[in-house]
Amino acid sequence: MDILGGLVQGFGVALQPAALLHCIIGVVIGTAIGVLPGLGPTATISLLLPITYRLDPVASIIMLxxxxxxxxxGSSITAILVRIPGEAASIVTCIDGYEMARRGRAGPAxxxxxxxxxxxxIVATAGIALFGPLLSGVAIRFGPAEYTALVVLGLILVTHVSGGSMVxxxxxxxxxxxASTIGLDPIAGSERFTLGTLFLQDGLDIAIMxxxxxxxxxxxGLAERRLRPSELLAQPRRTRDLLPTGADWRASAAPIGRGSLLGFALGLLPGGGALVASFASYVMEKRLSRTPGRFGTGAIEGVAGPESANNAAAQASFVPLLSLGIPSNVVMGVLMGALMIHGIAPGPMLMQQQPALFWGVIVSMLVGNLMLIVLNVPLLPVFVALLRIPQRVLSPLILVFCVVGAYSLNNSTTDVAVMGFFGIVGWGMRKVRLDPAPFLLAFVLGSLFERSFRQSLLIGGGSPMIFLQKPISLALLTAAALLLLLPLLRRLAARPASGKAT
Amino acid sequence: MAEAAPARRVAAGDAAALVAILVLVALAGWRSLGYGVWSYGEPGPGLFPFLVCALAGICGVVALAATLAGDAPAAEIDPDAAQQEGPMMWGKLALYVGVIAAWPWLMAPLGFVLSTAAALFVVLRLAEGMAWGPAAAVLVGTVGASWLVFERILGVPLPHGLLGVG
Structure with a gap:
């Protein structure tokens, strides 16, 4: 079947009333759980799996x-308004999105x-339809050595996200x-750094942290000193005034385009996906900007790029699942389970055997994104109105929100205590100029890093030369080394010039 | 004429934090060796943690040296700093920290409703100095709404405790 014929069939499936209803249920639940920290998409999709037993497989996958x-x-809403990322992929949005909100620009953010x-x-859906089967062939060439190199590059990018010192x-x-190694060793299964406690055996939870x-x-941070009369209160009230201005669009057009393409490419690769894409986009925009100093102080490019990238990556991660039967992240793994419940094996034959499902799901993403706009833009004044809540009321509300969110993950008060511990540590980190963002992003990538690193060494007979013998791995490591040395080279290059000046 | 360089100041808090990190990674690195770094020509469970502790340790020493030389980054990583004024309110901060530390231990015996009400009372009345009326309204509204949403609508089994309600 050609692409055009497939898309026509996909529209036929996705625009049926039942499919539309499941799509709208899915995006509404998704937005809600994105806003609530703690209850992530993996947990929600897992909880809803039993419901899908009775549903049509296409409707199930469209909803999930x-x-x-x-x-x-949804996760970007709380990241922008109250600096709580609902999902790891929105951690980067906290940086400039929250700063925009503080400056009375929550609406445009x-x-x-x-x-x-x-x-x-839209870009990702078009990409999946046009290049999905082709591009998934590239992803399959990634072995442990390539993943290790990719994570190394990702971690060097992380250090550029931070506004502070690189060291x-x-x-x-x-x-x-x-911190990511606390718990059971992923290969040998032995305990590491658990201090003999039961709750540390499963390791630390990203949502709690x-x-x-x-x-x-x-x-x-808000409690430590008196707040000045805040610009947060000076947000416009009408939807029209909350929308991005022409200048905002001009500044954001290129970051959105670049973020979409970058997110799509990175989303195809197993591992971080949306998370890696969001911070890679942020670093790219900061590097390309003529005024990089604005980043971290409310630059709209710092929201537009990463938000586009994480959404494109989230959708692109369907390519390895549907085309190859390889889940690129945990959510895709659960979705794979949902397909298998219905006796459908995702893989290269899916397109031939289940064209209605393949194309229906792809087109439903387009429809779902349109629904998100239709639902969320009229709700902008409601979201922004949250900022008018005085800080003395908002702070306790955030605390209750976090406590219930942490408790609901495993119905455990220990999780609440761990969250409190990291809260106090996080406040301390800010005071001593240590940025918590690289810590958290490295924690997320840690398990993939260790697993692929150790597998590579096993494949290479214990020799680290395996990382230099594979062309993709070598290219990624070279890029990482250049990024790491760039600030040093710049400083060396600037030294003679400043010497002459004095 | 060149401007006079600003006097360099050693950030004691930064240095203390970096020393604490160095002690932590030294202990963790030493423990990693106990897990086995290499055996039978294969990487052991301790190899990766040992290497990352070494990375944190080496970079920590460089950062500490720079801090002791008065070369710490100028700005705090604190998004609230620009919005705030006046001296540190240590008493208010201590109340918040106390609530965060005590809340999880009170949730099981008191239940969600009572522990949340107690936490909100301390924060709203004592830390924020809110008047009785508004504080009571916020307390009842927050506890009621969160119980309704999480216990009743989302089905989260919140701890029941003394009152027998979640």
Whole structure:
């Protein structure tokens, strides 16, 4: 079947009333759980799996995938408004999105996030339809050595996300990677750094840590001194005034385009996907900007690029699943389970055997992204109205929100205590100029890094030369080395010039 | 004429934090060796943590040296700093920290409703100094709404405790 014929069939499936209903249910649930920290798309999709037993397989997958990309958008709402990333992929959005909100520009930040995600969704859907089967062939060439090199590159990019010193960021990366090793060893199964406690055997939870390091730490940061009369209160009220201006669009157009393409490419690769894409986009925009100093102080490009990238990546991650039967992340793994419940084996034959499902799901993503815009843009004044809540009321509300979110993950008060611990640590980190973002991002990538690193050494007979013998791995490591040395080379290049000046 | 360089100041808090990190990674690195770094020509469970501890340690030493030389980054990584004024309110901060530390231990025996009400009372009345009326309204509204949404609508089994309600 040709692509055009497939798309026509896909529209026929996705525009049926039942499919539309499941799509809207999926994106609404997705947005809601994206807003709530703690209850992520993986947990929600897992909880809803039993419901899909009775549903048509196409409707099930349309609803479950709607939850996934709806959560990507929902998580950016709290990242922008209260600096709590609902999902790891929105950690980067906290940096400039929250700064925009502080400066009375929450509306444009939310608006550009919604429109950027929509445009990225269209680009990604077109990419999946046109290049999906072709591009998934590239992803299959990634072995452990290539993944290791990719993660190394990702971690060096992380140090560029941070506004502080690169050496301090590397300290935090090291600590984040170490924290990811707490629990059971992924290969041997032996305990590491658990201090003999049961709850550390499963390792630390990313959602718990994110809520502590960002949500609780923010509450403590707000409590430490008296607030000036805030610009947060000076947000416009009408939807028209909350939308991005012409200048915002001009500044955001290129970052949205670049973020969509970058996100699509990175989303095809197993591993970080949306997370890696969001911070890679942020670093790219900061490097390309003529005024990089604005980043971290409310630059709209710092929201437009990463938000587009994470949405494009979330959708692109369907390519390896549908074309190859390889789940590129945990959510895709659960979706694969949903397909197998219905006796459908995802893989190269899916397109031939289940064309209605393949093309229906792809077109439903386009429809779902349109629904997200239709639902969320009119709700902008409601989201922004949250900022008018006085800080003395908002801080306790954030605390309750985080406590219930942390508890609901495993119905455990220990998780609440761990979140509180990371909240106090996160506040302390800010005070001593150690950025929690590289710590958290390194923690997320840690398990993939260790697994692929050790597998590579096993394949290479214990020799680290395997990383230099594979062309893709060598290219990625060279890029990482250049990025690492760039600030040093710049400083060396600037030294003679400044010497002459004095 | 060149401007006079600003006097360099050693950030004691930064240095103390970096020393604490160095102690932590030294202990973790030493423990990693116990897990086995290499055996029978294969990487052991301790190899990766040992390497990342070494990375954090080396970078930590460089960062500490720079800090002791008065070369710490100028700005705090604190998004609230620009919005705030006046001296540190240590008492208020201590109340918040106390609530965050005590809340998880009170959730099981008291239940969600009572522990949240107690936490909100301390924060709203004592830390934020809110008047009785508004504080009671916020307390009742927050506890009621969160119980309704999480216990009743989302089906999260919140701890029941003394009152017998989640």
């Amino acid at each position: 995938s709607g939850i996934y990309y709806g959560a990507m958008y 939310l608006g550009i996030s919604a429109f950027g995600s929509f445009i990225a969704g 301090r960021s590397l300290v935090m990366v090291g600590l984040g990677l170490w 994110a809520m502590g390091l960002f949500g609780v730490a923010e509450v403590l």
